Amino acid sequence: MINSSSNTEDIHLNDKTNTSLDLAMADKTFKYVIVGGGVAAGYAAREFAKQGLNAGELAIISKEAVAPYERPALSKAYLFPESPARLPGFHVCVGSGGERLLPEWYKEKGIELILSTEIVEANLSAKTLKSASGAIFKYQILIIATGSTAIRLSDFGVQGADAKNIFYLREIVDADQLVEAIKTKKNGKVVVVGGGYIGLELGAALRMNNFDVSMVYPEPWCMPRLFTPAIAAFYEGYYAKKGVTIIKGTVAVGFTVDANGEVKEVKLKDGRVLEADIVVVGVGGRPLTNLFKGQVEEEKGGIKTDGFFKTSVPDVYAVGDVATFPLKLYSELRRVEHVDHSRKSAEQAVKAIKASEAGKAVEEYDYLPYFYSRSFDLSWQFYGDNVGNAVLFGDSSPESATHKFGSYWIKDGKVVGAFLEGGSPEENKAIAKVASVQPSVENADLLIQEGISFASKV
Structure with a gap:
């Protein structure tokens, strides 16, 4: 760690x-x-x-x-x-x-x-x-x-996108500037543009700093490149429970700037206008x-x-x-x-x-795709490929005290990907092995019933 x-x-x-x-x-x-x-x-x-x-x-x-x-x-x-x-x-x-x-x-x-x-x-x-x-x-x-x-909104000619207090996070200099803004705009309003890795992690961090946080993204659910709607529903519900406002299906099309050149409002495509002391943009790289x-x-x-x-x-x-x-x-x-x-x-x-x-040889790169994230008191890991049909197992209620659930992806009768929220180190190793070995599975319902124990047996 x-x-x-x-x-x-x-x-x-x-x-x-x-x-x-x-x-x-x-x-x-x-x-x-x-x-x-x-x-x-x-x-x-x-x-x-x-x-x-x-x-x-x-x-x-x-x-x-x-x-x-x-x-x-x-x-x-x-x-x-x-x-x-x-x-x-x-x-x-x-x-x-x-x-x-x-x-x-x-x-x-x-x-x-x-x-x-x-x-x-x-x-x-x-x-x-x-x-x-x-x-x-x-x-x-x-x-x-x-x-x-980082992809910048100014690259697309978004009005007011060069205002002060609009931040991107890629290097330590960016992080230092954001830390200073957090001190200066204490307990203010933050708009996070983007619902991917950066958006979710920064949304959580800023909420932990006692900011009023709104997250805006165009997709129908967060982390769409990895999450299924069922997985995303947990995180969106959990963030809402923590006081984060989620606004889906629209984008930022402009920013209002005050006399000091600082951002004051975020204009959305759907006509809404959000007050903002800080804007953090995470729309990819x-x-x-x-x-x-x-x-x-x-x-x-x-x-x-x-x-x-x-x-x-x-x-x-x-x-x-x-x-x-x-x-x-x-x-x-x-x-x-x-x-x-x-x-x-x-x-x-x-x-x-x-x-x-040295005139020797090494094995070709044999990589198992692996992604992870931590925010609030949540921690998930994913291994393999998120293709095929996904099944959800465990308790995925945002109200749950354990935050423990997962998903398997099945393609051509094999488990090709595995996701786990709240897993132990041993359980995370087990889902990694599943994604690597790609065991056959005849009954998707069995995966739902067995949950993490399926991975532990592989």
Whole structure:
């Protein structure tokens, strides 16, 4: 679990001690360069250190000012009203139960952390990267770990979308700005635009901060890419019980701004107008592939790779959100946006790189899709594929004291996906096994009756 204890040390200052100025790095050459400083970069660095690395061989170039950290903390414990998570408490790799990699760790391993440095040009044939200040970085092997960027309402020309106090959450800078707004607009009104991961987690966090929260999304239920209507009904009912107002089937089409440039109202397509001191937008992300357009093969919105995360360009790998890779379990290419895949794909790419150098081989990436979320006192996990017919089991009443229920997805007579709210570690392992093994099932009613015990027997 993420360490959210009172590590209040200001990492924004501390990391600067390990930051090299752009100009000092001009025309510097590295054996390996990771472009992007998110979760994937941190886990790749740890794997490089594990596999064997000489000082000065690896550089991580990040436009953020801090060493790689566990991004999911930003929409969860970072915003808690009591004992909030702060860096250095959630640097990678604590999110998966590993050692926390502080800025000093990179220095000890001879890894150059080049922070506050945005790469604006990549020449894959020349093996060079150019920063915003004109510094040139040369490499032998490149790992693209640029992740995603938040889709903004201003991209669609929404009126007033550039107002102050309209927030997106992707980086720690965004989270810090939101924390300041929470302090400034104490006990005010918040409108959350979007009913996906970010919307649900931030809606809960802001309600815990005693804000009057309204959530607005166009779909007929929340988390439509994963949840069935029956699963969503529980969360919508639970949020309503916690005092969150849910408004479905409409979108924000404009914002009213006051004389200070701050948002005051959210105009909805259905004609309603909502008062707002803070607006948080979570309407999805876009993989950051622009630097490599026309230089590397793309598919399904990402950079196409093989089972070792090699791209179509020799010595160039792509991991995490930007990679479209062969999902062995389902024999198809997919792009997966989730921290679990970011961690594991980064490790796989480094293992493949080091094995290739040693004239050895590694197994192709064999990934079981996994998603999870935590909000209020709720916690769910999902494994596998949410295709076919879904059956619901357990007690899914929002009024329930246990919040324990789940769902199985059945396709072609096999269980291909499993979801569980309120499961124990053992039960979560059991549903993961079900999704991986894909046991046959003849009677869907039996699944409903047996519930989690079905998974425990597989």
